[in-house]
Amino acid sequence: MNFELTEEQIMIRDTAREFAQTEIAPSAVERDLKGEFPTEIVKKLAELGFMGMMVSPDYDGAGMDTVSYALAMMEISKVDASVGVIMSVNNSLVCFGLEKYGSDFIKENFLKPLARGEKLGAFALSEPEAGSDATQQQTLAVKDGDHWVLNGTKNWITNGQSADYYIVMAQTDREKRHKGITAFIVEKGTEGFTHGVKEDKLGIRSSDTCSLNFTNCRVPEENIIWEVGKGFNFAMNTLNGGRYGIASQAVGIAMASLDASIKYSKERKAFGTEIANHQAIQFKIADMAMNTEAAKLLTLQAAALKDAGQPYIKEAAMAKLYSSEVAVKNALEAIQIHGGYGYVREYLVERYLRDAKITEIYEGTSEIQRIVISRALLRD
Ligand code: CAA
Numbered sequence: 001m002n003f004e005l006t007e008e009q010i011m012i013r014d015t016a017r018e019f020a021q022t023e024i025a026p027s028a029v030e031r032d033l034k035g036e037f038p039t040e041i042v043k044k045l046a047e048l049g050f051m052g053m054m055v056s057p058d059y060d061g062a063g064m065d066t067v068s069y070a071l072a073m074m075e076i077s078k079v080d081a082s083v084g085v086i087m088s089v090n091n092s093l094v095c096f097g098l099e100k101y102g103s104d105f106i107k108e109n110f111l112k113p114l115a116r117g118e119k120l121g122a123f124a125l126s127e128p129e130a131g132s133d134a135t136q137q138q139t140l141a142v143k144d145g146d147h148w149v150l151n152g153t154k155n156w157i158t159n160g161q162s163a164d165y166y167i168v169m170a171q172t173d174r175e176k177r178h179k180g181i182t183a184f185i186v187e188k189g190t191e192g193f194t195h196g197v198k199e200d201k202l203g204i205r206s207s208d209t210c211s212l213n214f215t216n217c218r219v220p221e222e223n224i225i226w227e228v229g230k231g232f233n234f235a236m237n238t239l240n241g242g243r244y245g246i247a248s249q250a251v252g253i254a255m256a257s258l259d260a261s262i263k264y265s266k267e268r269k270a271f272g273t274e275i276a277n278h279q280a281i282q283f284k285i286a287d288m289a290m291n292t293e294a295a296k297l298l299t300l301q302a303a304a305l306k307d308a309g310q311p312y313i314k315e316a317a318m319a320k321l322y323s324s325e326v327a328v329k330n331a332l333e334a335i336q337i338h339g340g341y342g343y344v345r346e347y348l349v350e351r352y353l354r355d356a357k358i359t360e361i362y363e364g365t366s367e368i369q370r371i372v373i374s375r376a377l378l379r380d
Contacts, residue, residue, distance in 0.1 A: 012068040016075035019048060028080040031206035032351055037162050038083055038206055045087060046117020055095050059107050061115035066303035070248040077252025081355035082206035084252060088245035089158045090114060094121030094167060097238035101226040110165050110185055122163035124154040124212055125235050132368050135178040135232060141170035146221045150214040160195050160210035164188050169231045178232035183225040192217030203354030240313045242363045243320040247299040250323035250359040254292045257334035257352045261285055264338055281337060288330045295323035314376035321369035324359035331356045
């Protein structure tokens with residue numbers, strides 16, 4: 001077993017680290033406060049090839065491996081988890097699925113601009129009445145000549161206002177449960193397609209999340225991904241891929257909490273010495289470091305398995321489940337170590353907790369990950 005990164009992986013990680021420090025960190029606090037989308041940062045990420053990292057150069061992507069993607073996601077999310085999720089959705093939930101299942105038409109017209117980062121993507125599966133129970137889609141698509149007419153509502157859509165292309169799952173045959181769901185690409189500006197107001201979220205506030213509404217929205221037949229009735233399988237396979245993205249985001253937040261705690265505990269004095277000299281603090285830091293490392297290894301394992309063409313569904317679910325729980329735990333410990341200062345905005349750790357919580361919810365809750373893991377084990 002080889003735990004060493006290649007020169008290229010180290011270079012990509014270091015580029016992401018440097019970019020995060022110089023370009024993302026200076027505006028992170030203000031964007032969080034104002035809930036402001038990082039438009040200029042996303043443009044610069046595109047110039048680095050970070051919006052289509054794993055897409056083949058044949059489709060204008062950067063052709064990097066999944067381990068490099070995970071490392072870059074960790075570094076970006078360590079500084080700003082909002083930027084992390086914007087990047088993750090475009091890379092893993094949108095580009096990945098389009099490259100794997102899209103027609104030549106879709107790859108040429110949608111994947112290429114997404115991979116270049118000129119256009120932004122969103123993934124619309126969840127609905128007001130269908131979150132974890134994703135087969136219960138109510139959005140309906142009815143065929144009309146060479147178009148399909150969509151009616152319904154999606155919600156909790158990351159990049160919901162800023163995206164240009166939306167992958168939308170809809171029922172095309174209610175009788176067939178999940179085998180009656182189809183995936184479509186809907187372009188921003190299509191008649192009958194509007195979005196709701198930006199949600200006022202607890203965390204990842206600088207990413208935009210909103211609902212989408214479809215009222216007699218006509219989508220051309222050629223915008224169907226894979227084929228009619230394959231939309232649920234498409235969504236599940238895409239989410240399997242997305243989960244190491246969110247796992248990496250969570251590892252990034254856990255790393256940030258750890259670093260902030262180490263720094264603060266060497267500065268803050270109590271009972272006549274720096275608090276780092278107290279065993280109560282030392283034990284917390286040891287546990288935070290151990291858990292972060294374990295989360296990182298699980299995440300890189302899932303990414304490496306994917307790169308090796310090996311099964312990775314169970315491992316990606318484990319990575320997402322474990323890393324998200326570590327992100328929350330580390331953020332809570334970081335606040336405890338900072339005491340009252342951890343509870344106010346002057347220090348960054350309160351944001352880490354607000355940002356961490358969503359990683360236990362989106363792209364499959366912790367409970368869904370336990371279903372995916374246990375099914376894989378019991379079926380083997
Ligand atoms: N990978 C691949 N295929 C899978 C799968 C997986 N992990 N899980 C289920 N499937 C397939 C099954 O093989 C089956 O296909 P076939 O009939 O062709 O064999 C089909 O899906 C239906 O399977 P089940 O009958 O077992 O489905 P279920 O209803 O019992 O459970 C579930 C499925 C795993 C609970 C699923 O509904 C699920 O993953 N729910 C969570 C949805 C989710 O993650 N939502 C996140 C929203 S996206 C988001 O957050 C985006 C964002 O903006 C950040």
